[in-house]
Amino acid sequence: MxxxxxxxxxxxxxxFLCIYVFKKDRAEKEPLWLLLLLLFSGVIICFPVAAVSEWxxxxxxxxxxxxxxxxxxxxxxxxxxFDLYTxxxxxxxxxxxxxxxxxxxxxxxxxxxxxxNSLFDGIIYSVFxxxxxxxxxxxxxxxxxxxxxxxxxTVTAVPIHLFCGVSMxxxxxxxxxxxxxxxxxxxxxxxxxxxxxxxxxxxRFFVMSVIMPSLAHxxxxxxxxxxxxxxxxxxxxxxxxxxxxxxxxxxxxxxGDMLNHKAVLLILYEKHTSVQEAVNSILEARKEAGExxxxxxxxxxxxxxxxxxx
Numbered sequence: 001m002x003x004x005x006x007x008x009x010x011x012x013x014x015x016f017l018c019i020y021v022f023k024k025d026r027a028e029k030e031p032l033w034l035l036l037l038l039l040f041s042g043v044i045i046c047f048p049v050a051a052v053s054e055w056x057x058x059x060x061x062x063x064x065x066x067x068x069x070x071x072x073x074x075x076x077x078x079x080x081x082f083d084l085y086t087x088x089x090x091x092x093x094x095x096x097x098x099x100x101x102x103x104x105x106x107x108x109x110x111x112x113x114x115x116x117n118s119l120f121d122g123i124i125y126s127v128f129x130x131x132x133x134x135x136x137x138x139x140x141x142x143x144x145x146x147x148x149x150x151x152x153x154t155v156t157a158v159p160i161h162l163f164c165g166v167s168m169x170x171x172x173x174x175x176x177x178x179x180x181x182x183x184x185x186x187x188x189x190x191x192x193x194x195x196x197x198x199x200x201x202x203x204r205f206f207v208m209s210v211i212m213p214s215l216a217h218x219x220x221x222x223x224x225x226x227x228x229x230x231x232x233x234x235x236x237x238x239x240x241x242x243x244x245x246x247x248x249x250x251x252x253x254x255x256g257d258m259l260n261h262k263a264v265l266l267i268l269y270e271k272h273t274s275v276q277e278a279v280n281s282i283l284e285a286r287k288e289a290g291e292x293x294x295x296x297x298x299x300x301x302x303x304x305x306x307x308x309x310x
Contacts, residue, residue, distance in 0.1 A: 042132020
């Protein structure tokens with residue numbers, strides 16, 4: 001019975017947050033089999049993450065070994081050297097490894113996936129991967145250290161994985177959206193309908209999709225680990241900020257959820273006058289014909305642009 005309680009306590013936070021994020025998906029719900037596969041993938045990567053982190057920790061130990069001092073038969077790092085070692089360990093051996101593996105799995109699930117078709121999908125995919133990882137990690141810590149640990153991790157460790165998932169999914173989604181908009185912009189430029197020198201850029205969103213969660217995760221681990229008065233205060237403030245920021249971003253992305261092709265069209269519509277004129281012309285023609293369909297395809301826009309340039 002005790003083990004059942006421990007398992008429930010370890011997994012319920014991740015399950016609750018998965019349900020919360022799932023309910024925020026408005027444009028089109030993801031299939032259950034896909035969500036379960038995302039969760040299971042988060043569990044599976046715990047094993048290579050542990051192996052790579054352990055290898056990096058051994059390498060870090062070798063690098064810092066010449067700077068240690070002997071005390072009571074052991075070797076220790078003093079002062080700022082200990083803080084530097086902690087920073088390297090938490091940012092690289094923990095944060096970058098964990099978020100890097102999650103990111104690779106997210107890329108695999110989002111590339112050429114027909115179900116990945118709305119703005120909120122990237123957040124759902126990433127959150128389910130992250131919470132699969134966090135839930136399994138929580139389970140291991142619970143059986144090793146007991147109920148007190150799981151209660152502490154419920155309000156600290158599990159939410160940081162949620163935040164990193166939201167951040168990763170947000171930026172990677174906008175990378176895909178911006179990249180698609182960039183392709184259509186090039187096509188419009190070939191038709192002579194784009195004259196701006198500053199074109200749409202997607203690269204920074206791709207980089208930020210892995211850098212931002214890694215930095216946040218690393219800072220979280222570092223401020224928690226060095227165990228000083230100022231770092232504890234910073235940790236609490238940072239955690240509160242993550243709660244507010246994460247939930248705010250989920251709410252905004254949920255309220256503005258739309259299919260990807262509509263988001264791409266909106267970007268082009270707001271940026272280029274030629275697209276605005278083409279869309280308005282198409283809608284006006286449909287209105288005159290008594291049609292109520294407002295869903296516009298890019299082929300229609302291209303044809304309208306061609307006619308207007310003749």
